[in-house]
Amino acid sequence: MDIGTLCVHGSDKRYDTTGAVSVPIFQSATFTHPGVGQSTGFDYSRVQNPTREYLEDALARLEGGTDAFAFSSGMAATAVLMELFSPGDHFIVSDDLYGGSVRYFRTISEKNGLTFDAADTGDLGAVRRLMKRETKAVFVETPTNPMMQVTDLAALSEMLRQEGVLLIVDNTFLTPYFQRPLQLGADIVLHSGTKYLGGHNDTLAGFLVTNRPEIAGRLRQLYKTVGACLAPFDSWLIIRGLKTLAVRLERQAETAEKIARWLLEHPRVTQVLYPGLPEHPGYDVMKKQTAGFGAMVSFKVESAEFAVGVLERVRLIQYAESLGGVESLITYPILQTHADLPEEVRRTKGIDDRLLRLSVGLESAQDLMDDLAYALEG
Ligand SMILES: *Cc1c(COP(=O)(O)O)cnc(C)c1O
Numbered sequence: 001m002d003i004g005t006l007c008v009h010g011s012d013k014r015y016d017t018t019g020a021v022s023v024p025i026f027q028s029a030t031f032t033h034p035g036v037g038q039s040t041g042f043d044y045s046r047v048q049n050p051t052r053e054y055l056e057d058a059l060a061r062l063e064g065g066t067d068a069f070a071f072s073s074g075m076a077a078t079a080v081l082m083e084l085f086s087p088g089d090h091f092i093v094s095d096d097l098y099g100g101s102v103r104y105f106r107t108i109s110e111k112n113g114l115t116f117d118a119a120d121t122g123d124l125g126a127v128r129r130l131m132k133r134e135t136k137a138v139f140v141e142t143p144t145n146p147m148m149q150v151t152d153l154a155a156l157s158e159m160l161r162q163e164g165v166l167l168i169v170d171n172t173f174l175t176p177y178f179q180r181p182l183q184l185g186a187d188i189v190l191h192s193g194t195k196y197l198g199g200h201n202d203t204l205a206g207f208l209v210t211n212r213p214e215i216a217g218r219l220r221q222l223y224k225t226v227g228a229c230l231a232p233f234d235s236w237l238i239i240r241g242l243k244t245l246a247v248r249l250e251r252q253a254e255t256a257e258k259i260a261r262w263l264l265e266h267p268r269v270t271q272v273l274y275p276g277l278p279e280h281p282g283y284d285v286m287k288k289q290t291a292g293f294g295a296m297v298s299f300k301v302e303s304a305e306f307a308v309g310v311l312e313r314v315r316l317i318q319y320a321e322s323l324g325g326v327e328s329l330i331t332y333p334i335l336q337t338h339a340d341l342p343e344e345v346r347r348t349k350g351i352d353d354r355l356l357r358l359s360v361g362l363e364s365a366q367d368l369m370d371d372l373a374y375a376l377e378g
Pocket residue numbers: 073074075076098100101141145170172173191192193194195204205206
């Protein structure tokens with residue numbers, strides 16, 4: 001089945017007999033048992049809830065996984081993911097990640113005895129050089145946030161499989177509509193469902209998806225134990241968001257490419273980072289492993305002062321954290337998403353005070369360019 005169709009008809013599970021086209025919101029904490037030792041399949045909503053199960057089934061199918069787990073946020077998914085590991089385990093992570101992931105690793109995982117090394121995971125040699133006996137997993141974003149570095153997932157997963165090291169991919173930026181990491185050999189996919197999957201800047205959600213039964217079993221146990229599950233109503237909002245994922249992403253990516261090309265020509269813009277531009281170093285790998293380039297565009301302007309001015313002058317585009325929704329948002333990574341990154345890391349990655357990150361929404365391309373033109377006039 002085409003993935004666009006799968007977005008609309010996420011799951012064929014049915015939980016009632018009314019013929020409701022939209023899956024009902026089962027706003028119930030608990031479920032009665034038909035008899036002693038019997039169950040309807042649902043006992044208690046921390047463990048499972050029909051609305052959430054429908055969503056999890058849809059996500060598993062979209063990513064080509066066997067099991068998906070829906071969390072109350074992307075960070076809640078990260079927290080449970082890290083519980084798969086034990087003190088002494090070593091991770092190699094992309095050196096340009098969502099700032100919240102870095103904060104989690106540094107303030108919680110390290111305290112719990114895990115160790116981390118960072119590399120440009122697009123450079124297989126660099127990853128290989130950091131591998132040691134304790135290395136248990138490599139955690140990547142591709143393209144990365146906000147610098148848009150690209151990792152060849154098939155090549156990396158092949159190298160890691162030989163060593164028995166897990167590949168975990170944060171697929172928030174592209175979603176399964178554009179990139180399906182499990183198909184390329186990854187073991188676990190993580191999502192902030194808050195972004196494109198929900199798509200309307202109105203709900204927090206997170207996901208873990210896997211096609212490895214042993215990992216799925218352990219995650220199910222952790223999921224039930226930790227309890228950071230997605231509520232029925234929020235599950236329903238993400239189900240509704242998913243129905244339009246294909247059309248939203250097609251249009252958002254098309255507009256993003258137009259804007260990236262337009263920014264490239266703009267005299268006040270000094271650099272444009274968009275992996276759909278042929279001059280982008282990750283372009284060829286993107287062409288090979290993704291069905292689209294996404295709708296995130298990072299760019300630099302001449303000075304910090306000017307960058308702040310742009311943020312203050314945009315009117316249609318809103319200055320706010322987050323991404324992936326129908327409303328275009330602009331962020332200032334150095335003060336927002338990446339504020340907790342060590343200064344030295346920010347400097348070597350080029351995350352500086354002239355960098356802006358644009359999440360292209362569903363407004364018309366012309367209106368967005370008009371807004372940017374005004375903001376960039378200074
Ligand atoms: C937002 C985000 C997260 C965290 O997700 P929340 O839903 O905000 O908890 C993780 N990874 C990436 C790439 C993100 O953009």
